[in-house]
Amino acid sequence: xxxxxxxxxELECIIEEYQDQLFRFAFFRTGSLADSQDIVQDLFVxxxxxxxxxxxxxxxxxxxxxxxxxxxxxxxxxxxxxxxKVPVDNLEFAEENENEQEEWHKEYERINDLxxxxxxxxxxxxRMRMIDGLAFTEIADILEVPVTTVKSRFKYGIDKLKTKIxxxxxxxxxx
Numbered sequence: 001x002x003x004x005x006x007x008x009x010e011l012e013c014i015i016e017e018y019q020d021q022l023f024r025f026a027f028f029r030t031g032s033l034a035d036s037q038d039i040v041q042d043l044f045v046x047x048x049x050x051x052x053x054x055x056x057x058x059x060x061x062x063x064x065x066x067x068x069x070x071x072x073x074x075x076x077x078x079x080x081x082x083x084x085k086v087p088v089d090n091l092e093f094a095e096e097n098e099n100e101q102e103e104w105h106k107e108y109e110r111i112n113d114l115x116x117x118x119x120x121x122x123x124x125x126x127r128m129r130m131i132d133g134l135a136f137t138e139i140a141d142i143l144e145v146p147v148t149t150v151k152s153r154f155k156y157g158i159d160k161l162k163t164k165i166x167x168x169x170x171x172x173x174x175x
Contacts, residue, residue, distance in 0.1 A: 010055050011048050018062065019044075022069050025132045029073040031108045033100070039072045063141040066134070070142065117164055122157030125150055 019040060026036035043065065047055060058064045111131070115123045128134045128142070136154070140147040 015044055018065055021132055022065055026069050026073055028127050028131050030076055033104050043068050060141060066142045118157050118160045122153045125153045126157045129154055
């Protein structure tokens, strides 16, 4: 019982420190507020329920968490391809979350459209650096590639985005 209490306390600290970052990371991959929240929550539930994983023994918890969310997002897309979508008439949504979801979705679409014009490897590193706020070394750990590769992909991706923005005359103040 004592180990469950210490595991819960450890998990609470991890949730407090990383939950928002992990959510943003998942959201800018899935584009769905609810699914992103589910993906992050599922990770925390698995961490607590795992009999084989000792959280305190993980060498780099941040890299472990981001790699886990990245894998979960890949699984999410695999499942989405398997689901047969059936149109539903007169579907009612809870009004309280509609505005927040709409704002998140617009931001996601705007950023995703722009980033979607460059190669995936560059786009993923830009997302991790700019949206998730990860350091180049952390990105290298998560993607399991050298830091120099991460930096060069980031630079080439940013250069391509600047060229696209300048050629269209679009202004993205956040970039």
